[in-house]
Amino acid sequence: MATEDLTFLPPGVSHSDFAAALSEWRAIVGDDYVMADIDRLAPYAKVMLPEPDARHRPAGAVAPASTEEVQAVVKVAEKYRVPLWMISTGKNLGYGDAAPATPGQVVLDLKRMNRIIEVDETLGYALVEPGVTYMQLKEFLEANNIPLWISFPSSGPVAGPMGNTLDRGVGYNRYGQHFENFCGLEVVLADGSLVRTGMGGVENSREWNVYRWGFGPWVDGIFSQSNFGVVTKIGIWLMPKPPMSLGFLCGWNEDDGMAAGIDAVRHLNLNKVIENGVLGHTMYHIAQTYRRDEIYTGPGAIPRERVREICNDMGLGIWGHISTLYGTEEQIEVNLKIAREAFASTGGQFMTERDPGIEATPFHHWNLNMTNQPTLTEFTIYNYKGGGGSSWLAPVVRCEGSEALKQFNLMHGVLDEYGFDYIGGFLIGGRHAEQLTDILYDRNDAEEMDRARRCYLALIDALHGAGYGIYRTSTSFMNEVAETYGPGQRDLNRRIKRALDPNGILAPGKSGITI
Secondary structure, X not given: OOOXXXXXXXXXXXXXXXXXXXXXXXXXXOHHHEEOEHHHHHHHHOOOOOOOHHHHOOOEEEOOOOHHHHHHHHXXXXXXXXXXXXXXXXXXXXXXXXOOOOOOOEEEEOOOXXXXXXXXXXXXXXXXXXXXXXXXXXXXXXXXOOOEEOOOOOOOOOOOHHHHHHOOOEOOOOOXXXXXXXXXXEEEOOOOOEEEOHHHHOOOOOOOOOOOOOOOOOOHHHHOOOOOOEEEEEEEEOEEOOOXXXXXXXXXXXXXXXXXXXXXXXXXXXOOOOOOOEEEEHHHHHHHHOOHHHOOOOOOOOOHHHHHHHHHHOOOOOEEEEEEEEEOHHHHHHHHHHHHHHHHOOOOEEEEOOOOOHHHOOHHHHHHHHOOOOOOHHHHHHHHHOOEEEEEEEEEEEOOHHHHHHHHHHHHHHHHHHOXXXXXXXXXXXXXXXXXXXXXXXXXXXXXXHHHHHHHHXXXXXXXXXXXXXXXXXXXXXXXXXHHOHHHXXXXXXXXXXXXXXXXXXXXXXXXXOO
């Protein structure tokens, strides 16, 4: 067994206190589930961020197996003032992975808490612990012949519903806005006390995971993207398996076509003709298919005209929107006719999965995600540049074509300036869209890594200056993004933090929240 490194201590914690905390945690969770040696901490220290690993080095890790053990672990942390960084599956790829936001925190790894506590087929929900993965839940549903589908993100096979939902991640079926489709939390607070939100406060309630609001203030939201508590159970709403589905694609060769497509999608979405959709730039598909040096070896970012040539060579538009219709055959045929007519007005090329040639487009992967079949196809984008660097940026925009085009051009301009390709697109939620964009870089190249960091900061400034807010960011940039939301929100978060966690032991730095 590797030797423990007790020279790297949590900030402000003495050697003797840290050793005492480790000893008490071992008595709670067992020797095998308390880690302070370099080798065993390696999985908690690896990052894809544009800065050195040392800025996110943990001092240790502890892995409880139950809510009761979490309560006991947190009480020890409070006693010795040891900061805890909470993770569920630790697969927050491109946003920070499993590593803490600041060095010296102890990772509170909840992967061992992986029970599927309840699945209700009639009302369509599951109650799960933090370590449950999307694939684990999918296999449970299939093994028990439960006709419910899961909305999962691109990392679906390895990530889990609790972590993704609490970070307000997005999926691809009609329940794709994940934070709109959860109900009920169990939370351990910084003093080790336990609270069940909403109807969970009623003893023997059977409505905990079907009615969100309960009585009095609705507090669930303060445990999303925050460091106010440790969530140990979550209710997830699942989609009833439809009688059938039919996917379609509409592509455009111009950026103006994308803008028209956004307007068409909004109209169809608000009227519930379509209930999901990805409107992506084809460079995202290309980055999954080719290494960058196979398509471009010149200086700087790939010029837009070269991107157009690449897309034309592949027989693809520059932009493509993909949705899946759900329902009976009659419902689908009616909605398909409406959708086809709406997209016809945009000048795009419309195809369904029934049409020959669609398999040569990006359609197949997204349609799998939209029909309960998770894949890891998108992870091949990390081969595009090589070197393991990835930082996602996720600004929100009004679901209006002119605004989407304006935001896209703004971001593209900053990326061009710093020499990075636009790899992204829009996930549409009806009245808003999230423009998810990944900056890819080689972490072995110090100059490129520094340039990626400066590019990300420049994007934050440019977006903020234009009035756009970023809804999700990585552990490297949480303070900078929090600043853009103004002193009122930061002060309110600080007040809540001081009330619930006065010693600041839970995930210092998460979302820029401090005491």
